[in-house]
Amino acid sequence: MTQKNSFYLRVFDVVRLIPHGRVTSYGAIAAYLGARSSSRLVGWAMNASHGELPPVPAHRVVNRNGDLSGKAHFSSPERMKELLENEGVQVVNDRVINFDEVFWDPVSLGY
DNA sequence: TGAATGACTCGAT
DNA sequence: GATCGAGCCATTC
Numbered sequence: 001m002t003q004k005n006s007f008y009l010r011v012f013d014v015v016r017l018i019p020h021g022r023v024t025s026y027g028a029i030a031a032y033l034g035a036r037s038s039s040r041l042v043g044w045a046m047n048a049s050h051g052e053l054p055p056v057p058a059h060r061v062v063n064r065n066g067d068l069s070g071k072a073h074f075s076s077p078e079r080m081k082e083l084l085e086n087e088g089v090q091v092v093n094d095r096v097i098n099f100d101e102v103f104w105d106p107v108s109l110g111y
Numbered sequence: 112t113g114a115a116t117g118a119c120t121c122g123a124t
Numbered sequence: 125g126a127t128c129g130a131g132c133c134a135t136t137c
Contacts, residue, residue: 006134006135007133007134007135008134008135025119025120026118026119026120027119027120030119030120030133035132035133035134036120036132037119037120037131037132037133038119038132038133038134039119039120039132039133040116040117040118040119040120040132040133040134041117041119041132041133041134041135042118042119043117043118043119044116044117044118044133044134044135045118045134045135046118047117047118048135058118061118062118063118063119063120064119064120064121068118069118069119070118071118072118073118074118
């Protein structure tokens, strides 16, 4: 099964770098890894992040539209929204309304 | 080995 | 402005 030694670890690392109360997009992570075209792999990696330690804040990862696309994959769809709101991220209709303000781009920040 | 999948993104209509 | 289709890449069956 997963050889947890590849892309996944890299994705997990970046996601764990997301500051508290911030969110990022799959494309941003993929771009940071130098694989902007592999945005789908980021989502795939998230699928494998379940049960990872330390826990991967996948709830801080949303799609380009700021939509909680992965909420369905959480223990409960509401869990993702709860976690985000708990961190100060305003989520309405499963969407980050202030996405521009809480968006965290590792590439732009020079990570 | 080949084919299928996926929590995405971009471009075109 | 919204909707549809194609591309892309790593992992899995």
